[in-house]
Amino acid sequence: MSVDQGLRRRLEPDARREQILAVAVRLFGERGWAEVSTTDVARDAGVARGLINHYFGTKKDLYLEVIRVMLTVPPSAIAQLPEGDLATRVAAIVDWFLDVVSQHSRSWLAAITAGGMAADAEVAQVVAEAVDGAAASVLAAVGYAGRGDALHAMARSYVGLATSTAREWLERGGLTRAQVHKLLAATLLTMVDQVFPDAVFPDAAFPDAAF
Amino acid sequence: MSVDQGLRRRLEPDARREQILAVAVRLFGERGWAEVSTTDVARDAGVARGLINHYFGTKKDLYLEVIRVMLTVPPSAIAQLPEGDLATRVAAIVDWFLDVVSQHSRSWLAAITAGGMAADAEVAQVVAEAVDGAAASVLAAVGYAGRGDALHAMARSYVGLATSTAREWLERGGLTRAQVHKLLAATLLTMVDQVFPDAVFPDAAFPDAAF
DNA sequence: TCGGCTTGTTGGCGGGCTGTCAACAAGGGT
DNA sequence: ACCCTTGTTGACAGCCCGCCAACAAGCCGA
Numbered sequence: 199m200s201v202d203q204g205l206r207r208r209l210e211p212d213a214r215r216e217q218i219l220a221v222a223v224r225l226f227g228e229r230g231w232a233e234v235s236t237t238d239v240a241r242d243a244g245v246a247r248g249l250i251n252h253y254f255g256t257k258k259d260l261y262l263e264v265i266r267v268m269l270t271v272p273p274s275a276i277a278q279l280p281e282g283d284l285a286t287r288v289a290a291i292v293d294w295f296l297d298v299v300s301q302h303s304r305s306w307l308a309a310i311t312a313g314g315m316a317a318d319a320e321v322a323q324v325v326a327e328a329v330d331g332a333a334a335s336v337l338a339a340v341g342y343a344g345r346g347d348a349l350h351a352m353a354r355s356y357v358g359l360a361t362s363t364a365r366e367w368l369e370r371g372g373l374t375r376a377q378v379h380k381l382l383a384a385t386l387l388t389m390v391d392q393v394f395p396d397a398v399f400p401d402a403a404f405p406d407a408a409f
Numbered sequence: 410m411s412v413d414q415g416l417r418r419r420l421e422p423d424a425r426r427e428q429i430l431a432v433a434v435r436l437f438g439e440r441g442w443a444e445v446s447t448t449d450v451a452r453d454a455g456v457a458r459g460l461i462n463h464y465f466g467t468k469k470d471l472y473l474e475v476i477r478v479m480l481t482v483p484p485s486a487i488a489q490l491p492e493g494d495l496a497t498r499v500a501a502i503v504d505w506f507l508d509v510v511s512q513h514s515r516s517w518l519a520a521i522t523a524g525g526m527a528a529d530a531e532v533a534q535v536v537a538e539a540v541d542g543a544a545a546s547v548l549a550a551v552g553y554a555g556r557g558d559a560l561h562a563m564a565r566s567y568v569g570l571a572t573s574t575a576r577e578w579l580e581r582g583g584l585t586r587a588q589v590h591k592l593l594a595a596t597l598l599t600m601v602d603q604v605f606p607d608a609v610f611p612d613a614a615f616p617d618a619a620f
Numbered sequence: 621t622c623g624g625c626t627t628g629t630t631g632g633c634g635g636g637c638t639g640t641c642a643a644c645a646a647g648g649g650t
Numbered sequence: 651a652c653c654c655t656t657g658t659t660g661a662c663a664g665c666c667c668g669c670c671a672a673c674a675a676g677c678c679g680a
Contacts, residue, residue: 208646208657230529231443235637246659251639318441351583352592355574359596362569372562381563381604385570388599393592419628419675446666457630462668 215253218243219263226264227305236260262324268309269328271298279339285387291339292382295332295360296375303368310361332357340390348397356389426464429454430474437475438516447471473535479520480539482509495551496598502550503593506543506571507586514579521572543568551601559608567600 209217221243225234236257240247254260280290299306310325333353337343342353360382367373373381420428432454436445447468451458465471491501510517521536544564548554553564571593578584584592 206646206658211657214657232529236639237637247638248640248660249658252658255639257638318443347583348588351577351581352574352588355570355577355584355592358573358576359566359570361573363563363566365569366562366566370562372558373566377559377563377604377608380607381566381600384599384603385596388595389592392595393588396591397588417629417675422628425628447668448666458667459631459669460629463629466668468667 211253214245214249218245218250218253219260219267222260222264223267223305226261227268227308231261258318258320262320265309265321265324268302268305269324271331284340284390285383287339287341288383288386288390289379291336292360292379292386294335295382296364296378299364300368300375303364307361307365307368311365329354329357332360336386340386340394342390342394342398345398349394352389352393352397356386359385422464425456425460429456429461429464430471430478433471433475434478434516437472438479438519442472469529469531473531476520476532476535479516480535482542495601496594498550498552499594499597499601500590502547503571503590503597505546506593507575507589510575511579511586514575518572518576518579522576540565540568543571547597551597551605553601553605553609556609560605563600563604563608567597570596 218239222234222239225239225242236247236250239260240250250257250260254263280286310328330350333350333356334343336356337345337349337353342349363373363378363381367375367378429450433445433450436450436453447458447461450471451461461468461471465474491497521539541561544561544567545554547567548556548560548564553560574584574589574592578586578589
């Protein structure tokens with residue numbers, strides 16, 4: 199593992215930083231916050247421990263970067279919004295979510311379940327930003343983008359459902375992908391039909407028009 | 410805060426243990442795992458640090474007890490299952506959940522959102538047991554108790570939705586209780602109608618009979 | 621009342637982890 | 651070949667944790 203080849207080599211700051219970050223992502227993905235020490239990261243990176251503080255500051259700062267990396271969605275599959283029927287779009291957004299989660303499931307799930315210290319305010323904020331992004335995607339897919347704070351809150355709640363359901367599927371193995379898909383699609387349709395209309399702006403009173 | 414009155418007094422083991430535990434619950438509820446040291450708990454309890462290890466073992470062991478306390482639902486409101494229509498029972502179980510969460514919201518939410526180190530296996534198990542209990546209550550309320558693992562998985566997913574929605578309500582304040590109630594009731598009804606039937610035992614083929 | 625004994629309680633030791641900083645050296649520029 | 655920038659190191663101080671021998675509070679029998 200630890201690629202230490204005796205000699206001491208100079209790397210460009212970006213390269214060294216990214217190398218340490220990669221090691222940290224791997225270690226924090228395998229074990230939790232308390233189980234990984236900066237000494238471990240330094241050893242596996244073949245680097246003096248002080249260098250980690252030099253590049254990242256605090257151990258928590260390093261951890262925040264790790265979580266950001268874990269939650270960063272590969273931009274390949276984004277922005278594919280099929281223009282069909284509502285049910286079609288719901289099925290598409292659910293499939294997109296399941297694809298993203300299942301591909302790099304371990305790191306994504308580990309990070310979204312608060313990674314190791316959800317109580318920390320900064321960690322919570324990083325996770326909240328990722329949830330916000332997913333919620334915005336959901337709202338866009340169902341044609342409710344930019345329609346008020348309550349809708350965003352409901353969309354974030356739905357992302358919570360999607361997350362817990364995905365965990366039941368990928369970690370516990372108690373559900374099949376088909377069951378997960380049906381659950382998420384049916385509940386999202388229900389929310390769009392029955393719950394979202396009550397949450398749009400009080401002044402704007404066109405609850406169903408997508409355009 | 411720290412009730413230190415100079416002299417050193419002997420307490421019965423249960424009393425001392427409970428006193429320390431109370432202090433730990435307060436501190437871990439205010440701050441997270443990393444921000445609370447056993448020294449802090451000892452100081453606020455007016456006790457030597459070693460005594461904590463004597464009573465609880467490891468700091469993590471103390472933390473597990475704290476989370477168990479936080480997740481323990483006051484047994485008052487349980488076991489009230491109104492025998493009415495399905496929609497009535499759904500509304501009742503949602504109200505019950507919202508009551509429980511809103512009463513001691515801070516500690517419950519703090520603990521259920523993984524309390525501080527969800528990555529730890531033991532902490533995850535304690536939280537999972539609490540989620541299992543809530544899921545069982547939901548299944549019992551809708552008449553699907555004891556009908557297979559997939560159903561329990563779906564119920565746990567629903568508890569995830571309830572948790573994230575409650576957090577949007579209580580912590581972020583972006584939703585009203587009425588909105589939360591409608592969201593949770595509508596989605597639960599949808600799951601009972603459209604999703605649960607596919608998840609019952611393969612051999613048992615009576616998806617709708619409550620009795 | 622007083623000594624003894626059980627046991628709740630203390631304080632310090634060793635080990636480990638973290639943040640900081642002055643000193644060192646790798647490698648390019650002149 | 652030299653120098654000088656700067657990536658890199660190693661050690662120091664501080665804190666936290668688990669452990670354990672020593673201490674004493676309070677009860678019991680004499």
